[in-house]
Amino acid sequence: MCLFTIDYSMNRRERVYIGSVLFAFCVLYAGCGKPISAEGWLAAAGSGVPVYVQQSDKRMIVADTIVRGSVVSLLPDDVVKYSGERYIRLSEAGRGKRYVQLSSVVESEELTVREDTVWIRTAASVIDDTLHSHICGLAEKGVGYRVIGYDYLQGDGEVNRYKILCGGVEGYVYRKYVVLSQAESELRYMAEMYDSIHGAVRNPYGGGEAIGCDYYPVEKPDFIGNKMPEEAYTLYLNISPAVIGKIDSFIDLAKQTRINAFVLDMKDNECPAFKAESMERYSPTNYKWGGKTKQRMYEYAVQRLHDEGFYVIGRITCFKDSYFVQDNPDCAITSRATGEPFYHNKAYWPSAYDRRVWQFNVELAKECVRKFGLNEINFDYVRFPDKLQSIEDSIDYHNQYNESKVEAIQRFVQYACDEIHNAGAYVSIDVFGETTNKGYTTPYGQYWPALSNVADVICGMPYPDHFAVGYGGMAKPWNNPYATLKIWGDKALSRQRECPTPARMRTWIQSYHVLRYVDPNGISYDAGEMRQEIEGMYDAGVRGGYITWLSTSLLHLYQEKAEAFSHDYRAEAEARRDSISR
DSSP states (O other), rough: OEOOOTTTTSOOHHHHHHHHHHHHHHHTTTTTTSSEEEEEEOBSSSSSEEEEEEEEEEEEEEEEEEEETOOOEEEEEEEEEEEEEEEEEEEETOOOEEEEEEEEESSSGGGBOOOOOOEESSEEEEETTTTTEEEEEEEOOOOEEEEEESOBBBBOOOOOOOEEEEEEEEEEEEGEEEEEEEHTTTOOHHHHHHHHHHTBBBOOOOSSSSGGGGGOOOOOOOOTTOOOSSEEEEEOOOOOOOTTTTTHHHHHHHHHHSOOEEEEEEEEETEEEEEHHHHHHHHHHHHHOOOOHHHHHHHHHHHHHHHOOOOOEEEEEOOOOOOHHHGGGGGEEEETTTOOEETTTTTOBBBOOHHHHHHHHHHHHHHHHHOOOOEEEEEEOOOOOOGGGGGGGEEEETTTTTOOOOHHHHHHHHHHHHHHHHTTTTEEEEEGGGGGGGSSSOOOOHHHHHHHHHHHHEEEOOOOGGTTTTGGGOOOOOOOOHHHHHHHHHHHHHHHOOOOOOOOEEEEEEESOOOOOOOTTTTOHHHHHHHHHHHHHHHTTTTEEEEEEEOOOHHHHHHHTGGGGOOOOHHHHHHHHHHHHH
16 A cells, blocks of 8 residues: 655645645556555635545435545545546545545645635725735625635635735735625625614715615624723823823722723824834834834833733724824825815824725734734724814815725724734724714714624713703703713613624713813812713613723822722612612
């Protein structure tokens, strides 16, 4: 018996080469009269390869399947024919006579994927440089693309990412966004349920049609060694060395309360945290102002937090970035009259349609995860500018792919999650408190069900002094923190039911006094008012925790509010509910 085996200590290229040589040798000598065993790879246009057994009447019937890409031992001198097909026997001790179609055996691993065309079920970014998350195109829903390769097969035989030809450019798209027929690609998920919900949503402000977003279920990750707290009681720390540089004092405060997580700024508008390589590549001005010593300060802060058992989140502002626009004016929202970048709300805004902006923020996020070991990335300003309805016709968003605003924002979050999940971190998205209002899409592109369906965590910002007079029937919502957050929480949970895979909720709470321009007679937000906010949302049933929004992040102000951080809000809410039910 001639038994050929492959040494699996060899690298992949060597195995492919040796395997192809041995397979060719076995085929050449298959008629020599000796039982010859060879190895081959199993190929198919799907994840499984049928295994057949022969019946007494010579029929071949499927008895099992083997995962595509498997290496199997074969007996080339035992080939049978049935109904125009040739079947080769598997060399398996004690398994009887089992066969695979000879046409499904190939001589190299690269040939195991036989899909010629894949159809896009969910519009997705096409990536041509997986190292830098470089986007080279958009694979559009309902369109078929020619397959020219793949990156690797997963353990179940499914491709991880197909390499496709998109608009004359080669790039990769994830298997989870494709199907193998045009008819299936044109379907919307559970249209009988979700079309009635999102099709009824109006578009009076130009944000886009809600039904144009994608609502297919999204598998949320659960990383080994990176466990997200069920209730993340979170302090926000800004970028100042006077804040991050006092991390040990913040840790001392947190350990006296129930705080178990921190949000640390990585990039705010005109406030880069450190000299990131991605800044040097995409935005030299951000790099310039990153500070020479800040990376060491952040390394120390994150390490200390992890040493003490805290969950650490890095905050990055996306589409409000004057430094990026200064370096990349062609990526900005511009004035139609002058062609110059448009200045709004004390900043220049990169267009949320522009893929270079997407890449910068996602590559920065991945770098922060890699350098500091962050558990999660929190994206803020994931939106178009607000309050522009009256001048929309005078500005140019440079909408390359003719997307609606809600489509573009959802697709950015989808892309960001895919890339950052590969780095082993979670993704949270900040949205305005307004997004829990039903019946319309927002003018800045945030549509709660579409974003919650994709993100790991959705972080509403229902600051009471941001609500209008009359919200919930209150003359001054900002002077009624419990009622305002209770009403908002009820609405938020209702929105969560409008998508199949809602994100966790972790809510920003107002930790500053009512702004004077809102109401000179507004109340102060101290520990009691903050506690009322949190109790309101927990009594509504909102879980997942809170994040304090105090832009100064001053230690003594947090110390004054420490009582608000000392409660187990879930347990207290459940106790109040049980008391009422009795």
